[in-house]
Amino acid sequence: MNIALDYQARVPIYEQIVGEIERLVALNILSPGEQIPAIRELALTLGVNPNTIKKAYDTLESRGVIISKSTKGTFITDDVSVVKKTLVDSIVSDINEKIERLENIGLDKKEISKRLKL
Amino acid sequence: MNIALDYQARVPIYEQIVGEIERLVALNILSPGEQIPAIRELALTLGVNPNTIKKAYDTLESRGVIISKSTKGTFITDDVSVVKKTLVDSIVSDINEKIERLENIGLDKKEISKRLKL
Amino acid sequence: MNIALDYQARVPIYEQIVGEIERLVALNILSPGEQIPAIRELALTLGVNPNTIKKAYDTLESRGVIISKSTKGTFITDDVSVVKKTLVDSIVSDINEKIERLENIGLDKKEISKRLKL
Amino acid sequence: MNIALDYQARVPIYEQIVGEIERLVALNILSPGEQIPAIRELALTLGVNPNTIKKAYDTLESRGVIISKSTKGTFITDDVSVVKKTLVDSIVSDINEKIERLENIGLDKKEISKRLKL
DNA sequence: GTGGTCTAGACCACA
DNA sequence: GTGGTCTAGACCACA
Numbered sequence: 001m002n003i004a005l006d007y008q009a010r011v012p013i014y015e016q017i018v019g020e021i022e023r024l025v026a027l028n029i030l031s032p033g034e035q036i037p038a039i040r041e042l043a044l045t046l047g048v049n050p051n052t053i054k055k056a057y058d059t060l061e062s063r064g065v066i067i068s069k070s071t072k073g074t075f076i077t078d079d080v081s082v083v084k085k086t087l088v089d090s091i092v093s094d095i096n097e098k099i100e101r102l103e104n105i106g107l108d109k110k111e112i113s114k115r116l117k118l
Numbered sequence: 119m120n121i122a123l124d125y126q127a128r129v130p131i132y133e134q135i136v137g138e139i140e141r142l143v144a145l146n147i148l149s150p151g152e153q154i155p156a157i158r159e160l161a162l163t164l165g166v167n168p169n170t171i172k173k174a175y176d177t178l179e180s181r182g183v184i185i186s187k188s189t190k191g192t193f194i195t196d197d198v199s200v201v202k203k204t205l206v207d208s209i210v211s212d213i214n215e216k217i218e219r220l221e222n223i224g225l226d227k228k229e230i231s232k233r234l235k236l
Numbered sequence: 237m238n239i240a241l242d243y244q245a246r247v248p249i250y251e252q253i254v255g256e257i258e259r260l261v262a263l264n265i266l267s268p269g270e271q272i273p274a275i276r277e278l279a280l281t282l283g284v285n286p287n288t289i290k291k292a293y294d295t296l297e298s299r300g301v302i303i304s305k306s307t308k309g310t311f312i313t314d315d316v317s318v319v320k321k322t323l324v325d326s327i328v329s330d331i332n333e334k335i336e337r338l339e340n341i342g343l344d345k346k347e348i349s350k351r352l353k354l
Numbered sequence: 355m356n357i358a359l360d361y362q363a364r365v366p367i368y369e370q371i372v373g374e375i376e377r378l379v380a381l382n383i384l385s386p387g388e389q390i391p392a393i394r395e396l397a398l399t400l401g402v403n404p405n406t407i408k409k410a411y412d413t414l415e416s417r418g419v420i421i422s423k424s425t426k427g428t429f430i431t432d433d434v435s436v437v438k439k440t441l442v443d444s445i446v447s448d449i450n451e452k453i454e455r456l457e458n459i460g461l462d463k464k465e466i467s468k469r470l471k472l
Numbered sequence: 473g474t475g476g477t478c479t480a481g482a483c484c485a486c487a
Numbered sequence: 488g489t490g491g492t493c494t495a496g497a498c499c500a501c502a
Contacts, residue, residue, distance in 0.1 A: 010128075012492060026223045038474060049494045054476080062416065069243040071474045071502045088223060091216050092233045098209050099235055105144045105206060109236050115210045116236075117217055118227050125423040128491095130486060167487050246364070246476095248501060262459045285502050324459060327452050328469045334445050335471055341380045341442060345472050351446045353453055354463050354470075366477060392489060403479045408491080425487045425489045 001037055003046060013048060017056035022065055025080055026087050032080045035073050036066065119148075119155060121164060131166060135174035140183060143198055144205050150198045153191050154184065237273055239282060249284060253292035258301060261316055262323050268316045271309050272302065355391055357400060367402060371410035376419060379434055380441050386434045389427050390420065 003020045005013055024030040036042075039057060043050040057074060060066045065083050068074040077083065102112050121138045123131055142148040154160075157175060161168040175192060178184045183201050186192045195201065220230050239256045241249055260266040272278075275293060279286040293310060296302045301319050304310040313319065338348050357374045359367055378384040390396075393411060397404040411428060414420045419437050422428040431437065456466050 014492080023219075023222075028224075039476095040474085049496095051495090052493060055492085057475090067244060068475065070476075071500085072243060073474065084223070088220065088225065091220055092230075095213050095216050096233075096235050098213050101141075102206065102209055105202065106146075107206065112210075113236050115214075117214050118231050118234075125426060126421060132486080170487060173486090250501080259455075264460075288502060291501090320459065324456065324461065327456055328466075331449050331452050332469075332471050334449050337377075338442065338445055340377075341438070342382075343442070348446075349472050351450075352472075353450050354467050368477080393491095394489085403481095405480085406478060409477085411490090422490065424491075425485085427489065 001042065001045065005046060005048070014052050014056040014059065017046070017053065018059050018063075021056070021060055022063075022083065022087055025065060025076060026084050030076050032076055032078050034076045036076060038073060119160065119163065123164060123166070132170050132173040132177065135164075135166075135171065136177050136181075139174070139178055140181075140201060140205055143183060143194060144202050148194050150194055150196050152194045154194060156191060237278065237281065241282060241284070250288050250291040250295065253282070253284075253289065254295050254299075257292070257296060258299075258319060258323055261301060261312060262320050266312050268312055268314050270312045272312060274309060355396065355399065359400060359402070368406050368410040368413065371400070371407065372413050372417075375410070375414055376417075376437065376441055379419060379430060380438050384430050386430055386432050388430045390430060392427060 001021075001024070003017060005016055007013070009016065011019075021030065021036070030036065037045065039050050039053045042048075043053045046053070057066060057068060061068055063083075063086075064077055066074055066076055099112060103109070119139075119142070121135060123134055125131070127134065129137075139148065139154070148154065155163065157168050157171045160166075161171045164171075175184060175186065179186060181201075181204075182195055184192055184194055217230060221227070237257075237260070239253060241252055243249070245252065247255075257266065257272070266272065273281065275286050275289045278284075279289045282289075293302060293304065297304060299319075299322075300313055302310055302312055335348060339345070355375075355378070357371060359370055361367070363370065365373075375384065375390070384390065391399065393407045394404050396402075397407045400407070411420060411422060415422055417437075417440075418431055420428055421431055453466060457463070
């Protein structure tokens with residue numbers, strides 16, 4: 001699994017991993033039901049402690065992105081649509097929040113639109 | 119000065135204060151040249167340690183948002199336009215980054231536009 | 237034999253199998269003296285390692301629920317009443333423990349009764 | 355904080371701690387908004403590694419029982435009623451599930467009632 | 473081999 | 488002092 005980590009970033013490593021895996025799911029690079037690397041395996045690949053991977057996997061499981069089946073391995077959830085929808089929704093609402101901030105500062109919708117890559 | 123703090127957020131308190139003051143400047147609620155509260159005063163108002171306010175003010179001064187005149191007090195910079203421009207630019211580039219992410223996930227520009235409050 | 241397994245549950249697979257067979261006995265779906273599937277056969281049916289079935293059968297035999305007659309096969313015990321009684325007793329005492337917890341939290345017996353399907 | 359741990363139990367230590375704190379909240383021994391011991395402090399008291407307490411606190415926070423305010427400490431949530439309700443509901447539905455199992459086994463409601471401490 | 477738990481302890485930013 | 492992150496590594500049950 002191809003994941004780039006930034007050790008300087010404020011975002012903790014385990015959350016970077018969470019974000020990357022969510023991204024790979026949204027991009028259909030990871031498919032529903034697909035098995036993902038074992039904790040220790042990914043730890044080796046990324047040069048990171050297994051506990052850190054575990055924390056990322058725990059977070060992903062609590063968000064319904066993956067399911068871990070003890071002794072069997074860890075798998076992408078069968079219904080990926082919810083994950084995608086949630087991700088898109090959160091990005092969209094982030095953007096809308098920021099558009100609102102720009103309007104508060106005094107830019108009108110036309111000015112804003114001009115500066116967006118749309 | 120009306121500033122809401124979130125003690126649970128990952129963003130440190132002093133940075134939240136920085137962001138809020140920049141926002142108030144951008145909104146013209148704080149005017150160029152206007153005096154802002156003394157460190158101890160604001161510390162009391164917000165129920166926060168004076169060191170935290172100090173750190174926020176230092177950051178704001180290094181960004182050219184405020185100027186502290188030793189015994190006279192602390193003031194909003196006279197030329198507020200740079201502050202505003204910087205803030206707007208950073209928000210705009212944030213948004214464009216997220217638009218790109220949405221495109222990567224598979225939404226085209228039309229779909230994205232439909233969901234933005236523009 | 238119709239047994240549903242939950243690979244995510246904390247309860248180990250072999251214990252789930254034990255519980256399910258005890259349940260089938262208590263429900264008279266498995267009758268006294270009846271032969272049950274061979275280890276390898278059940279392993280295939282459930283898509284599980286034969287060692288896991290072995291462990292479940294061993295446990296059931298130690299509890300007197302089944303008897304394995306070497307070359308002949310494995311059978312439900314002739315006197316099923318003890319199995320049932322033990323099972324009922326353990327469920328009842330589970331419930332009573334939980335009733336006590338509800339009382340400790342502050343519900344009185346009347347309130348509790350109202351919410352039970354009795 | 356008075357918490358008894360059972361190192362033999364199948365339930366992991368961190369979950370025992372979670373359960374105990376939920377219980378103390380339900381019993382009003384821990385009040386809304388009240389500060390609870392620092393991670394390292396409770397670790398010392400219970401003779402357990404700080405990471406274990408952290409995991410318990412993380413779980414409690416994800417369930418909305420406590421709120422951790424970085425550098426300030428950890429606190430019981432302000433609105434405890436939801437926590438209580440959820441706890442009671444889950445116990446009640448556990449009991450009802452078991453009552454149903456007893457009925458499936460062949461006991462009628464009268465027989466069951468007789469054996470419950472109600 | 474696989475996930476799950478736990479200890480020991482370091483280091484960090486922040487307040 | 489307080490929570491948060493991370494490493495290193497052991498041990499366990501289960502499959």
